[in-house]
Amino acid sequence: MSSQVRFTDFKSDKQPTWCPGCGDFGTMNGMMKALANTGNDPDNTFVVAGIGCSGKIGTYMHSYALHGVHGRALPVGAGVKLANPELEVMVAGGDGDGYSIGAGHFIHAVRRNVNMTYVVMDNRIYGLTKGQASPTSRDDFETSTSPQGPKQPPVNPLALALASGASFIAQSFSSDALRHAEIVQEAIEHDGFGFVNVFSPCVTFNDVDTYDYFRDSLVDLKEEGHDETDYEAAKKVILDSEKEYQGVMYRDENAVPYGEAHGVTENMTEIGDGAPEDAMDLVREFY
Amino acid sequence: MPADFNWAIGGEAGDGIDSTGKIFAQALSRAGRHVFTSKDFASRIRGGYTAYKIRTSVDQVQSVVDRLDVLIALTPRTIEENLDELHDGSVIIYDGDRTTMQGVEIPDEMVGLDVPLKSLAEDAGGAIMRNVVALGAACEVTNFPIENLDSALQKRFGNKGQKLVDNNKDAARLGRDYVGDEYDHEFNFNLETTENDYVLLNGDEAIGMGALAAGCRFYSGYPITPATNVMEYLVGRIERYGGHVVQAEDELSAINMALGAARAGARSMTATSGPGIDLMTETFGLIATSETPLVIVDVMRSGPSTGMPTKQEQGDLNQMLYGGHGEIPRFVITPTSIDECFWKTVEAFNLAEKYNIPVYLAADLALAVTEQTYPPEAFDMDQVEIDRGKLVDEDEIDEWLDESEHFRTHALTEDGISPRAKPGTAGGAHMSTGLEHDELGRRTEDTGMRVEQVDKRNRKVETAIERESFDYREFGNPDSDNLVISWGSNEGALVEALDFLAEDDLDVHVISVPYIFPRPDLSEEINAAENVIVVECNNTGQFANILEHDSLRRVQRINKYNGVRFKADELAEDIKETLAETAEVHQ
Ligand SMILES: Cc1ncc(C[n+]2csc(CCOP(=O)(O)OP(=O)(O)O)c2C)c(N)n1
Ligand code: SF4
Numbered sequence: 117m118s119s120q121v122r123f124t125d126f127k128s129d130k131q132p133t134w135c136p137g138c139g140d141f142g143t144m145n146g147m148m149k150a151l152a153n154t155g156n157d158p159d160n161t162f163v164v165a166g167i168g169c170s171g172k173i174g175t176y177m178h179s180y181a182l183h184g185v186h187g188r189a190l191p192v193g194a195g196v197k198l199a200n201p202e203l204e205v206m207v208a209g210g211d212g213d214g215y216s217i218g219a220g221h222f223i224h225a226v227r228r229n230v231n232m233t234y235v236v237m238d239n240r241i242y243g244l245t246k247g248q249a250s251p252t253s254r255d256d257f258e259t260s261t262s263p264q265g266p267k268q269p270p271v272n273p274l275a276l277a278l279a280s281g282a283s284f285i286a287q288s289f290s291s292d293a294l295r296h297a298e299i300v301q302e303a304i305e306h307d308g309f310g311f312v313n314v315f316s317p318c319v320t321f322n323d324v325d326t327y328d329y330f331r332d333s334l335v336d337l338k339e340e341g342h343d344e345t346d347y348e349a350a351k352k353v354i355l356d357s358e359k360e361y362q363g364v365m366y367r368d369e370n371a372v373p374y375g376e377a378h379g380v381t382e383n384m385t386e387i388g389d390g391a392p393e394d395a396m397d398l399v400r401e402f403y
Numbered sequence: 404m405p406a407d408f409n410w411a412i413g414g415e416a417g418d419g420i421d422s423t424g425k426i427f428a429q430a431l432s433r434a435g436r437h438v439f440t441s442k443d444f445a446s447r448i449r450g451g452y453t454a455y456k457i458r459t460s461v462d463q464v465q466s467v468v469d470r471l472d473v474l475i476a477l478t479p480r481t482i483e484e485n486l487d488e489l490h491d492g493s494v495i496i497y498d499g500d501r502t503t504m505q506g507v508e509i510p511d512e513m514v515g516l517d518v519p520l521k522s523l524a525e526d527a528g529g530a531i532m533r534n535v536v537a538l539g540a541a542c543e544v545t546n547f548p549i550e551n552l553d554s555a556l557q558k559r560f561g562n563k564g565q566k567l568v569d570n571n572k573d574a575a576r577l578g579r580d581y582v583g584d585e586y587d588h589e590f591n592f593n594l595e596t597t598e599n600d601y602v603l604l605n606g607d608e609a610i611g612m613g614a615l616a617a618g619c620r621f622y623s624g625y626p627i628t629p630a631t632n633v634m635e636y637l638v639g640r641i642e643r644y645g646g647h648v649v650q651a652e653d654e655l656s657a658i659n660m661a662l663g664a665a666r667a668g669a670r671s672m673t674a675t676s677g678p679g680i681d682l683m684t685e686t687f688g689l690i691a692t693s694e695t696p697l698v699i700v701d702v703m704r705s706g707p708s709t710g711m712p713t714k715q716e717q718g719d720l721n722q723m724l725y726g727g728h729g730e731i732p733r734f735v736i737t738p739t740s741i742d743e744c745f746w747k748t749v750e751a752f753n754l755a756e757k758y759n760i761p762v763y764l765a766a767d768l769a770l771a772v773t774e775q776t777y778p779p780e781a782f783d784m785d786q787v788e789i790d791r792g793k794l795v796d797e798d799e800i801d802e803w804l805d806e807s808e809h810f811r812t813h814a815l816t817e818d819g820i821s822p823r824a825k826p827g828t829a830g831g832a833h834m835s836t837g838l839e840h841d842e843l844g845r846r847t848e849d850t851g852m853r854v855e856q857v858d859k860r861n862r863k864v865e866t867a868i869e870r871e872s873f874d875y876r877e878f879g880n881p882d883s884d885n886l887v888i889s890w891g892s893n894e895g896a897l898v899e900a901l902d903f904l905a906e907d908d909l910d911v912h913v914i915s916v917p918y919i920f921p922r923p924d925l926s927e928e929i930n931a932a933e934n935v936i937v938v939e940c941n942n943t944g945q946f947a948n949i950l951e952h953d954s955l956r957r958v959q960r961i962n963k964y965n966g967v968r969f970k971a972d973e974l975a976e977d978i979k980e981t982l983a984e985t986a987e988v989h990q
């Protein structure tokens with residue numbers, strides 16, 4: 117079946133209600149292309165979506181999916197993948213979902229290194245709640261709840277991932293359709309937790325981190341001869357606050373995914389119609 | 404009433420009290436005696452007071468009583484803490500050489516046995532075995548064949564090498580012989596043995612074993628007293644059946660992982676205590692709305708907030724029944740004994756999948772940490788049946804597709820039960836969400852669909868009430884005018900209280916309720932009885948309130964919320980007093 121899958125097979129018949137021009141359209145398209153290119157189909161794919169404008173992606177894509185509660189998509193994804201490693205698991209959500217309310221899970225999902233993909237649709241704003249500061253908003257970005265700007269440095273999600281022991285760190289831009297799809301595809305193909313922070317502009321509430329801004333400032337690591345397997349090189353670009361990069365920053369090819377490390381590689385959803393055959397042994401242990 | 408014997412070892416946390424107590428309990432169980440254990444413990448790792456208590460008899464025992472026959476006291480505080488339970492002729496074994504025990508006063512009417520535990524242990528190979536020396540001394544005092552202790556020591560230390568086992572056996576013999584040689588006192592205890600084989604386990608272990616029997620293959624949890632044992636039991640065992648345990652970063656993650664595994668189609672569970680339930684509550688609503696089958700174990704402890712983490716309480720009933728914003732049905736099951744912890748766990752998994760609903764399985768601290776003996780047949784695995792409900796495969800998918808070929812995961816059915824398709828099933832791709840949704844699991848704010856989905860979810864409960872037997876357990880005299888109702892772990896103490904009450908010619912009908920929602924309708928029984936008393940370990944009478952609501956009748960209440968479980972003799976007194984009070988009112 118996989119050879120005939122087209123990326124549009126991953127599109128549901130629900131019309132997105134995102135604002136016209138929202139970066140999330142491009143982010144989603146790239147994800148669908150990457151899924152199709154990696155031989156997946158809607159029946160073996162599980163999408164977990166957070167809450168936010170970004171979280172609506174679960175509805176606009178066609179696959180098995182759960183649209184969860186705010187900030188908790190990552191653990192859901194881990195549960196799905198560990199229970200059935202044959203599934204392709206894709207987790208998607210916003211910057212608030214992933215780096216604010218769900219920040220605790222982010223660190224531990226990165227450490228845990230379950231073989232799945234995490235796409236953060238980073239618009240540096242809370243879109244769904246109509247424009248409050250997000251953890252990636254600039255410190256002087258004026259919003260309804262921060263009239264003088266949050267006056268706190270924005271979180272650097274890539275550095276957070278690196279410090280948490282990530283095995284794959286990448287960044288893309290939703291409107292660079294080709295590169296974005298390529299980078300997400302690499303994340304899917306990575307044997308472990310593939311993390312992609314996607315610049316996915318909010319055209320309604322963020323007039324600073326705009327398409328123009330990213331178009332003008334983005335540096336593509338592919339053109340810079342960056343060696344993504346070099347930890348020190350990765351550290352350098354990740355901590356460089358002068359520039360915005362796209363591309364794969366870091367890939368640890370030796371990292372062992374959680375499933376392999378723990379011997380959890382089989383589908384655990386099939387069970388018999390009674391207790392396991394040797395279950396009386398469990399009772400005898402209590403003699 | 405069983406001719407019982409009550410024994411304890413107490414000291415500071417960190418003194419190895421638990422493991423020593425467990426060895427003696429195991430020895431008794433292996434000798435064919437029934438055992439019921441309980442623990443007094445402080446939550447600090449060192450310091451404070453902790454004790455492991457054993458009630459044993461050749462007959463079944465299922466409660467503690469306010470009585471102590473033999474006490475191994477490693478600290479003076481152990482004696483102080485137990486003065487009320489010690490009686491004339493009680494034996495206290497202690498080591499007068501221990502700095503803290505020097506000059507300790509043993510009450511005159513009791514028998515103090517000063518045994519140099521530490522130096523005898525050193526003779527046997529190491530001071531660390533001093534508690535085992537004390538166990539040997541206890542064998543002498545109770546006329547209990549030391550070979551049974553050997554067998555328990557073998558089980559405990561066997562995997563650490565025969566040398567260690569032999570040293571421990573020697574240590575026990577030095578303790579036994581010291582008492583035999585130095586004290587020519589006649590002890591009146593005689594722990595007979597029988598040919599019976601028993602298993603000894605606690606409620607947490609019974610829940611874990613029930614989960615494995617029921618096909619639970621995924622568990623995620625975050626450590627918390629007194630639920631951690633469930634996770635510790637599963638680790639190392641669930642893997643044999645292809646399953647896995649994840650220690651999550653917090654309870655938010657634990658429940659969401661369990662939810663993910665359940666959405667993938669695995670039988671999945673998490674266990675926690677009150678503070679964890681609080682954190683899980685938002686996701687609980689999602690589980691219920693997305694109609695995901697999941698078993699959530701709440702091993703209740705004293706609350707609110709951090710409360711008294713190592714103390715008994717049944718305070719989470721309202722939380723489980725009503726926790727979370729909005730309204731959504733859920734099942735709440737409260738096993739009433741340790742063997743029932745096993746069977747109700749199996750049932751919880753079946754109910755969850757038959758009705759696509761989250762099931763709270765609530766034990767309490769008293770059930771969780773108490774060990775009790777059972778014949779192995781009490782856990783007959785051949786009786787375990789697994790029913791996965793409306794889980795459809797590839798061939799059945801078609802029946803559930805709408806005209807545009809979408810799987811109707813929240814189909815509006817007559818019985819309220821919709822189909823589940825495991826991810827990976829061809830043609831079944833669908834989503835679900837915590838937003839109100841249509842049959843396809845997509846967000847809707849359509850007023851009609853909203854009402855239909857709410858009604859459908861409620862209809863599942865009606866179907867369950869029709870198809871299942873949410874029954875109660877009954878003890879005592881069903882024709883008595885005095886009805887005593889309880890839920891959860893109080894059953895054992897109540898059943899034994901019946902014997903105490905019978906001594907005073909008091910006749911009582913006991914109803915013990917393992918299902919809180921859906922629950923048996925008790926209004927007829929309540930209205931037929933002259934006196935109705937509801938017994939529970941909480942302050943406000945959460946179950947009593949429900950029963951009053953159901954039966955439209957006021958009930959009497961016995962509430963205990965000092966952190967200690969009900970004891971049979973004490974409960975009998977409470978019931979007598981309550982009945983006497985009502986009699987006065989009626990005069
Ligand atoms: C527990 C909880 N608190 C608050 C909210 C309200 N809320 C919904 S989305 C959101 C922030 C969304 O921001 P982000 O994750 O960046 O997503 P975006 O809309 O920008 O895509 C908030 C605060 C909620 N749904 N749940
Ligand atoms: S508010 Fe912003 S993030 Fe939300 S849909 Fe509109 S453009 Fe996109």
Ligand SMILES: [Mg+2]
Pocket residue numbers: 168210211212237238239240241242243250
């Ligand atoms: Mg955002």
